[in-house]
Amino acid sequence: MKKTYTETDADLGLLAGKTIAAVGFGTQGMAQALNLRDQGLHVVVAEVPGSDAWARAAAEEFEVMTIEQVAGRADVYNLQIPDMAFRLADAYNQKIKAKNKAGDVICLSSAFDFYYGHIVPPAGVDAVVCAPKGPGSAVRSEFQRGSGVPGLLAVHQDASGHAHAMGLAICKGVGFTRLGVQDTSVEEETLTDLLGEHCAWGCIVALLRACFDVLVEAGYNPETAFYEAINESKLTTDLIYRYGLAGMLERISNTAAYGAMTIGPQIIDESVKDRIRWALENIRNGEFSRDWEADYKAGYPKFNGLLKEIRESQADRVGEVIRRKRGDSTAGDLTAKNV
Numbered sequence: 001m002k003k004t005y006t007e008t009d010a011d012l013g014l015l016a017g018k019t020i021a022a023v024g025f026g027t028q029g030m031a032q033a034l035n036l037r038d039q040g041l042h043v044v045v046a047e048v049p050g051s052d053a054w055a056r057a058a059a060e061e062f063e064v065m066t067i068e069q070v071a072g073r074a075d076v077y078n079l080q081i082p083d084m085a086f087r088l089a090d091a092y093n094q095k096i097k098a099k100n101k102a103g104d105v106i107c108l109s110s111a112f113d114f115y116y117g118h119i120v121p122p123a124g125v126d127a128v129v130c131a132p133k134g135p136g137s138a139v140r141s142e143f144q145r146g147s148g149v150p151g152l153l154a155v156h157q158d159a160s161g162h163a164h165a166m167g168l169a170i171c172k173g174v175g176f177t178r179l180g181v182q183d184t185s186v187e188e189e190t191l192t193d194l195l196g197e198h199c200a201w202g203c204i205v206a207l208l209r210a211c212f213d214v215l216v217e218a219g220y221n222p223e224t225a226f227y228e229a230i231n232e233s234k235l236t237t238d239l240i241y242r243y244g245l246a247g248m249l250e251r252i253s254n255t256a257a258y259g260a261m262t263i264g265p266q267i268i269d270e271s272v273k274d275r276i277r278w279a280l281e282n283i284r285n286g287e288f289s290r291d292w293e294a295d296y297k298a299g300y301p302k303f304n305g306l307l308k309e310i311r312e313s314q315a316d317r318v319g320e321v322i323r324r325k326r327g328d329s330t331a332g333d334l335t336a337k338n339v
Contacts, residue, residue, distance in 0.1 A: 004180040005153070010172035014165060015041050020173075021074035022046070023067060023091065025053040027136030028109055029080030033062065035143045036078075036173045046070040067091055072099035076170070078107045086296050089118035100125050102159070105166050114156045115190035116289045127157035128167035131189050132176060143175040151176030152184040194283045199276050205310070208233055212315040222318045230319060 015036075022033035023046045030053075037043045045057040046067045057064045070077075077096060081088040092106070092113075100106075102124035111129045113119040121127040132139050134149035142148050151171050155163045171181045184192075211229035216222050239248035249257040282288050295302045310316060 002182045004182055005168055005171070005177060006180055007172060007177045010168035010177050010181075011165065012039060012041075012169055012172050014162075014169040015076065015173060018042065018075035019044060019073060020076040020078060021070045022057075022062075022078050022080060023070065023096070024080035024082070024088070025057045025062075026080060026082050028132070028139065029053075029078070029136070030056065030060075031136035031140035031143075032078060032080065032109075032132075032174045033057075034060065034140060035175050037062075038143070039173050041173055044070060044074065067095045071096045072101070075103070076105045076107060076166075078170070080109060086113075086118060086293055089113045092119055097122060105163070105170075107167070107170055110193060111154055111156070111186040111189040112194070112289075114186045116286060121157050124159050125157065126160050126163035126166060127155075128163055128170070129154040129156060129184075129186060129189055130167055130170045130174065130176065131184070131193065132174070139174060143178075146178075148175030148178035150179040151181045152189055153181050154184045154186050154189050156186050191280065191283050194288065195276070195280050198279050198283070198288075204233070209310075209313060209315050212318075216314065222314060223322060226315065226318045226322060230315060231322070 018041075020036055020041055020043045022029050022036075022043055025033065025045050025047050029045075033043050033045060043062065045062040045064045046069070047054040047057055047064055049066060054064055077092075079088050079092060081091055088108075100122050104125045106119070106121050106125055106127045108114065108119075108127075108129050109131055111131070114127065114129065119127075129152070131152040131154070132149050133151060134142070138149050151174075153164070153167045153171055155167060157163065160166070168177070168181065171177050208230045212222075212225050215225035215229060236248060236252070239251050243251060249260060252260075
């Protein structure tokens with residue numbers, strides 16, 4: 001087992017007196033900027049003038065400026081522009097890199113751009129990955145209640161000889177060391193992160209939709225199908241999060257658990273692992289990155305088309321009606337869309 005770094009292993013004093021630039025104020029950028037500031041650190045925000053993100057940062061009383069204005073001024077660049085659109089790499093390479101100075105720290109929340117070579121920091125600059133194992137909304141809400149989400153730390157470039165310690169300080173600033181931080185590598189973080197997103201998250205969406213569709217096709221009430229096939233998944237994953245896989249099965253009815261254990265493996269069988277192995281190789285060899293970059297350069301036709309199809313599916317439309325009935329609202333929450 002790798003060492004788990006906690007609060008006593010990290011020195012927040014390494015960030016004292018430094019200017020931390022939160023470059024991007026989306027879900028993750030907002031959460032991390034707020035947490036770092038709450039720790040008494042000096043944080044400024046770089047965003048696009050006139051954007052919703054700029055307005056959010058100003059409403060939180062941050063000093064907000066353009067990326068061009070922050071370049072050369074900060075000591076730590078916490079790059080949080082969503083890597084959709086490869087905007088993060090473009091912003092860094094076009095507006096920040098030339099003004100980096102010796103001793104600067106470049107920090108990413110995902111190793112994606114380091115792994116594929118989209119960002120190559122200049123000599124003299126430390127480059128680290130402080131990866132939260134949770135969405136920005138959880139990074140903030142858990143921090144506010146005195147806890148945190150776990151994190152991973154990878155050192156990509158150690159120009160100062162102290163990049164690991166600086167990375168741990170950043171992890172402490174955003175609250176990761178409250179739960180624990182483990183060392184990783186740029187390759188490991190990239191491949192494990194993307195595979196989890198592609199296969200675990202992707203399959204969850206596809207599987208829930210498939211269960212819903214089969215019930216509706218069989219003539220059952222769409223609202224009932226939504227509750228059984230989609231809504232209950234939240235309650236089930238909460239049990240897994242708290243008690244583990246077996247612990248969840250022990251806390252639902254024996255009938256439900258028996259069916260889950262006997263039928264589930266016949267649907268998610270060994271052939272699925274072969275497709276997951278293909279997905280891992282698709283990430284490792286760069287095919288996914290090339291496909292994603294091509295869609296970005298074309299203006300997102302595939303991304304927008306796929307998202308539109310899901311948003312307009314009966315499963316999502318029925319779910320929206322039910323969420324409105326029960327009074328759920330996304331207004332004012334911390335899950336700003338990455339646009």
